Amino acid sequence: MFFNMHELTMAQAILDEAQQQVEAHRAHRVLAIRLQVGELSTAVPEALTFSFEVISKNTCAQDARLDITRVPWRIRCSSCQKEYRVHDRLALCPECNSAGGETIAGKELMITEMEIE
Amino acid sequence: MTRIKVITDILESNARIAKQNAEIFNEVGLYVINLMGSPGAGKTSLLEWTIKALSEDLRIGVIEGDIQSSIDAERISRLGIRTVQINTGGACHLDGNMIRPALDDFNLKELDLLIVENVGNLVCPAEFELGEDAKVMLLSVTEGDDKPQKYPLMFQQSAVLLVNKVDLLPYVDCSVDAIEERSRALNTAIEVFPISCKTHEGLEAWSAWLKKHVGEKHEGG
Numbered sequence: 001m002f003f004n005m006h007e008l009t010m011a012q013a014i015l016d017e018a019q020q021q022v023e024a025h026r027a028h029r030v031l032a033i034r035l036q037v038g039e040l041s042t043a044v045p046e047a048l049t050f051s052f053e054v055i056s057k058n059t060c061a062q063d064a065r066l067d068i069t070r071v072p073w074r075i076r077c078s079s080c081q082k083e084y085r086v087h088d089r090l091a092l093c094p095e096c097n098s099a100g101g102e103t104i105a106g107k108e109l110m111i112t113e114m115e116i117e
Numbered sequence: 118m119t120r121i122k123v124i125t126d127i128l129e130s131n132a133r134i135a136k137q138n139a140e141i142f143n144e145v146g147l148y149v150i151n152l153m154g155s156p157g158a159g160k161t162s163l164l165e166w167t168i169k170a171l172s173e174d175l176r177i178g179v180i181e182g183d184i185q186s187s188i189d190a191e192r193i194s195r196l197g198i199r200t201v202q203i204n205t206g207g208a209c210h211l212d213g214n215m216i217r218p219a220l221d222d223f224n225l226k227e228l229d230l231l232i233v234e235n236v237g238n239l240v241c242p243a244e245f246e247l248g249e250d251a252k253v254m255l256l257s258v259t260e261g262d263d264k265p266q267k268y269p270l271m272f273q274q275s276a277v278l279l280v281n282k283v284d285l286l287p288y289v290d291c292s293v294d295a296i297e298e299r300s301r302a303l304n305t306a307i308e309v310f311p312i313s314c315k316t317h318e319g320l321e322a323w324s325a326w327l328k329k330h331v332g333e334k335h336e337g338g
Binding site for chain 1: 118119120121124125126128129131152179208209210211240241244245265266267269270273298299301302303305309330333
């Protein structure tokens with residue numbers, strides 16, 4: 001099945017996981033799903049929420065709330081190892097002025113918690 | 118109400134399929150690249166040149182991903198290369214699942230290199246693994262040198278960045294040095310090759326890189 005937006009693919013994966021959890025815990029429905037979406041991820045939270053609303057209709061996750069936390073983009077400087085947050089675009093290290101380094105946070109696309117009953 | 122800790126990567130099911138694809142490729146020692154870039158960056162022209170340059174030494178197969186039409190597959194087929202077109206019907210990227218049926222159209226044992234040309238897009242192709250050995254990104258100088266800052270994930274995930282259309286540099290405000298510097302800040306290991314598919318500048322270095330990696334995989338496989 002091919003979808004038009006990548007968020008729809010992601011929403012489907014979230015729904016699959018929710019349905020598995022409901023089954024595993026012999027619950028009836030999903031109330032909330034907590035997600036971490038890194039600032040570097042291509043997922044747009046609004047589009048993810050909308051996609052999930054559409055595909056969760058008539059499932060155990062209908063009306064479930066998606067709580068999305070954006071995870072800031074963080075870099076470890078390749079020269080001085082200082083860890084810093086990137087705002088807007090990659091700039092120079094605030095400590096030593098070198099460019100760039102390893103991304104240590106910001107690519108997340110994770111389910112962390114669910115509320116079921 | 119019960120609260121349960123889950124900790125699941127949303128893209129895990131795609132990653133699983135991509136891993137299975139990679140196992141299929143590894144079993145036969147086939148080197149696979151996932152070629153990504155904007156519409157019009159020159160992906161298909163690059164493919165044409167690469168095929169002409171390497172088809173005497175390497176057995177090459179191509180998967181073409183496009184939203185619509187088989188224009189690209191027809192271009193590549195003209196070079197006598199086995200080509201399978203995938204039309205995503207609107208989807209903005211290829212994923213691990215989409216390329217699986219296309220693999221049945223090849224005799225993978227008889228290939229050394231499989232090139233998957235992704236849908237023209239700088240956004241989500243970066244997020245979906247196909248099972249490839251390397252992501253290769255093509256950016257043209259007409260797109261501007263701010264692209265690493267605007268689409269960081271794509272540059273972070275790519276092993277190689279080809280900067281195309283350098284023959285047009287006198288006419289555009291774009292610095293290849295700035296592209297390289299900004300790309301390296303995001304990804305220290307990225308290999309950058311300035312090229313022109315029109316004048317063929319820089320393409321020897323790219324094909325040498327490709328040949329080397331195909332050879333290494335072949336020996337290991």
